Amino acid sequence: MMPSHNLHGHSDPHSQDHGHRHESSRALNAAHDHLFLGDSHARNERRTWLVIAITATMMVVEIVAGNLFGSMALVADGWHMSTHATALLITALAYLYARKHAHNRRFSFGTGKLGDLAGFASAVVLALIALLIGWESLMRLRSPVAIDFNEAISVAVVGLAVNLLCAWLLKDDHHHHGHDHGHHAHHGHAGEDKNLRAAYLHVLADALTSVLAIAALALGSLYGWTWLDPAMGIVGGLVIARWSWWLIRDAGSVLIDYIPEGEDLPDEIEEIITREGADIVDLHVWQLGPGHHGAIVSIVTDKPRAPSYYREKLAAIQDLSHVTVEIEARAA
Structure with a gap:
């Protein structure tokens, strides 16, 4: 019978002889220690705050410009940006809290899973956004509104550019899908930062809605198909809902200690x-x-x-x- 030891050979005086x-x-x-944060935690946290700063700046510019020039499209997109920035705060605050409490012994196994909790919460928010987009689009199909195509296209193009920049900043290019250990390779997403992925999907969802809006508005201005704009909104809502489900499933599996297929x-x-x-x-x-x-x-x-x-x-x-x-x- 041998006493309990940690990795470094320190005896545990409270260990009892149970034949083990x-x-x-x-x-x-x-x-x-129990420092189980991702390798790119600091980098991801910095980039998330940068994306929030860019989004908030764009929000202020659009709201101010919209009020100055009487553009409701700009004002509406500005307020949409505010909800976007608020959602990204979930990601940023989770990084901050996990880092601040990384050595808090009350977290028995560290704060590494806070990112998965935040990712799960962000995925739920993303699902709600998809529902709102779908509902608003259905209302627009039932009661069409007049569209200033040129102004709306300009706003969508600017929004797309901002979202593509944010998506590039949040792309998890440090993530690798496998580690060769000489006998096996991991094919799952165990090293993936679900918190960063949630933020990435938020800006990607916004970029998708901008792309669909530009296509719908361009065709609408050419052929007078005003119904195409809300129809594209429904398509975008369905795609975003699917993304949110993937994230809910992946982050949720970590929270309940489920080992996914392929791991x-x-x-x-x-x-x-x-x-x-x-x-x-x-x-x-x-x-x-x-x-x-x-x-x-x-x-x-x-x-x-x-x-x-x-x-x-x-x-x-x-x-x-x-x-x-x-x-x-x-x-x-």
């Missing part, structure tokens, strides 16, 4: 342990944050080894950041 060996470890870190980390753990002549009798794997997983591994074997031995073997799995190992000798 326990080890809690944080792989590949110089200190035992083969449990298989990697089992392969390593089995190769050492041991069997896994209980295994729990969950995501702690972007690119970080935790695992509880219960092992039974004929020839038990020191906990550090299994810890060193499992350290080969790059995404495994916090491990608890329980070892028991096989009954005769």
Whole structure:
């Protein structure tokens, strides 16, 4: 029987003899902490605040210009920008809170999953926006309104340019979809920052509505098809609703500790342990944050080894950041 240890070999005085060996470890870190934020957390936080600043500036310019020049299209788009900026605040504040409380010990496994919580909330907001767009479009189909095509197209083009810039700033170009560990590759989205993806989808949804609006307005001005504008609104609402569902599903799965299809980390753990002549009798794997997983591994074997031995073997799995190992000798 051996006492509990963390990764760095400190004994746990509260450990009791239950015929098991326990080890809690944080792989590949110089200190035992629970810092499970994504690798690009600081970068993503800075860019989110920059996008909010751009959006808020555009909002003020459109509202002021609209009132000065009597353009209701500009005023309406300005207020739309305000809802857009407010939604992005969810992303920015989640980054801020997660960073500020990253070392708060009351968060048992760190603040890495706050991004997934924010992503889930943003996805719900995105779904509501899709419903509002669809409803407004249906009302416009029933009761058409006069459209100043040239002014509306100009506003949509400016909005599209701003949203494309914001989408470029929020693109998760640091995300990689796989880690080659010598025996398996992850094909899931475990390292994906759901918080950043939510912000990206918000600006992408806005860009999509601008593209559809430009197409509908251009055809409407040429052929007098005023019905095309609200029809495109319905199409855009359906596409945005689908995006929101994907994000709700992906972020929600992390919140309830569901391992998605294609995420083969449990298989990697089992392969390593089995190769050492041991069997896994209980295994729990969950995501702690972007690119970080935790695992509880219960092992039974004929020839038990020191906990550090299994810890060193499992350290080969790059995404495994916090491990608890329980070892028991096989009954005769």
